[in-house]
Amino acid sequence: MIIDRSIPPLSQPIKEVKLAQAQAHYLSNGVPVYYINAGKEPVVGIELLLPNAGTKYEAKSGNSIFAIKMLAEGTQRRTAFSISNFVDSYGAYLQLNPGIDYASLEIYTLKKYTDALLSLVVELLTEATFPESELEKLKTIQVQKIRVNNEKTSIVASKKMRSVLFEADQPYGRTLTEEKVTRVERESLLPFYQKNIASNWEVIVSGQVDDEVLSLLERHIGTLPFEKAEKKSQTDVWSGLSGKKKHLVEKENSLQSSLRIGMPFIPKNNPDFIPLRILNTVLGGYFGSRLMKNIREEKGLTYGIYSSIVSLQEASYLVIGTDVKKELTQQALTEIYREIGILRDQPIDEIELNIVKNYMAGRLLTSINTPFALAEKFKGVHLFGLDYSYYEDFLKIVNTIDAAALQQLAQQYFAKENWFEVVVGSYS
Numbered sequence: 001m002i003i004d005r006s007i008p009p010l011s012q013p014i015k016e017v018k019l020a021q022a023q024a025h026y027l028s029n030g031v032p033v034y035y036i037n038a039g040k041e042p043v044v045g046i047e048l049l050l051p052n053a054g055t056k057y058e059a060k061s062g063n064s065i066f067a068i069k070m071l072a073e074g075t076q077r078r079t080a081f082s083i084s085n086f087v088d089s090y091g092a093y094l095q096l097n098p099g100i101d102y103a104s105l106e107i108y109t110l111k112k113y114t115d116a117l118l119s120l121v122v123e124l125l126t127e128a129t130f131p132e133s134e135l136e137k138l139k140t141i142q143v144q145k146i147r148v149n150n151e152k153t154s155i156v157a158s159k160k161m162r163s164v165l166f167e168a169d170q171p172y173g174r175t176l177t178e179e180k181v182t183r184v185e186r187e188s189l190l191p192f193y194q195k196n197i198a199s200n201w202e203v204i205v206s207g208q209v210d211d212e213v214l215s216l217l218e219r220h221i222g223t224l225p226f227e228k229a230e231k232k233s234q235t236d237v238w239s240g241l242s243g244k245k246k247h248l249v250e251k252e253n254s255l256q257s258s259l260r261i262g263m264p265f266i267p268k269n270n271p272d273f274i275p276l277r278i279l280n281t282v283l284g285g286y287f288g289s290r291l292m293k294n295i296r297e298e299k300g301l302t303y304g305i306y307s308s309i310v311s312l313q314e315a316s317y318l319v320i321g322t323d324v325k326k327e328l329t330q331q332a333l334t335e336i337y338r339e340i341g342i343l344r345d346q347p348i349d350e351i352e353l354n355i356v357k358n359y360m361a362g363r364l365l366t367s368i369n370t371p372f373a374l375a376e377k378f379k380g381v382h383l384f385g386l387d388y389s390y391y392e393d394f395l396k397i398v399n400t401i402d403a404a405a406l407q408q409l410a411q412q413y414f415a416k417e418n419w420f421e422v423v424v425g426s427y428s
Helices: 063-072 080-089 111-125 132-149 151-163 177-181 185-199 211-220 273-285 290-298 327-346 350-368 371-382 391-400 402-413
Strands: 023-026 032-037 043-050 092-095 105-108 203-206 246-250 256-265 305-311 318-323 420-425
Touching: 032 211, 032 371, 043 111, 043 371, 063 080, 063 092, 063 105, 063 111, 063 132, 063 185, 080 111, 105 111, 105 391, 111 211, 132 177, 132 185, 151 246, 151 420, 177 402, 203 211, 203 371, 256 327, 273 290, 273 305, 273 318, 273 327, 273 350, 273 402, 290 318, 290 327, 305 402, 318 327, 318 420, 327 402, 327 420, 350 391, 371 391, 391 402
Parallel strands: 032 203, 246 420
Antiparallel strands: 023 032, 043 105, 043 203, 092 105, 256 318, 256 420, 305 318
16 A cells, blocks of 8 residues: 555544553651552652752752752762762662752662662661762862853843842742852751751652552651651742843853743643643744744744743743844844734634644653653642642643634733843843
8 A cells, every 4th residue: 555645644632641640658657659650661760859958948048959969979878989889780870859949869770679779868868978078079060060151141041030030039039159159068058958858758659669669668768757847938929020121131252142031920720821831832832833933944043942931839930032143132032022912913823723732732642651751740730739630621721722712811911011031142
């Protein structure tokens, strides 16, 4: 049979996606374990969420980031070198993740090595020694990283946008500077470690999770002292919102300008959040978006432009970003605002809307093809106080919403006065 490749294959909307859902289990000391038994490979991924170890819980800037990074730099039994060798000897992967709302420790291993790797995890969580020499090395590396990043207009622009939307002293607007790094001391890290890391966790485990794995979690973690602390909220997330709409950080020697156009956004539990995700995708959320077609393909002003929604536990924001030659800065800004205006003024064409709907539904399908990806999907609702109905609603809304409803939302949320503008470089 000869296939006629001039005729595209038939497509149908994805009406239902069945996710393997996380099951709740509690260890004898009260530590919550959320496990997903999925996948055919004999692997296990274990993530310990540290709900009180994000930067918003630190009394001194840098404590959270360095306390997390120092976990693998030495314990009462091992040096940093021996910890690294131990992980490598099992072919495992260890990752430490600082964050704003929370931090986490992840380890991925063959199931048969779960016992050995869990013993190391407990060691890191309860016996870290924070060697002064290793701390100084990390501080030196961090200072160099900051210096390099401060020469990158794109990174400076992203930091500046956060400080515009959130007060600079708030956790969501705060950035780590060289000066703050130099003031980090071991004496301040230890209390943060003991209070915010060493006794308060949630466990997410995925892969071939059976009774044996749960028993190992009980043996290693279920016997530890556990104290669930109350979550801390910011007093007023948007209290530092600037009245000034346009912000320029001049970089005279730079050949390019980095542009960020952003706005405060609704939280993930708002009923309008999913429809606005669709609008954002049309605008700049995928390679075939309007911003890409206009500013990259038609005008040739940039290699790439994106529009994305950043969801934090207490706030969200939408940001459009791109890099252009200095002399093209104003033209690029004009075209970005023009595309935003078109979304407000004109309904989306049915063909374009169907393409975006198919893309978003397909992305959901391809994002749940491994046990570890399923764990990420669980985190995507669990950390925001949601449940799996979010994904059911997502598909239902993607399949049924029409252009008129999206235009109404664009008029409501994408009003010109809602946007803030950051340029790092110049307007020339």
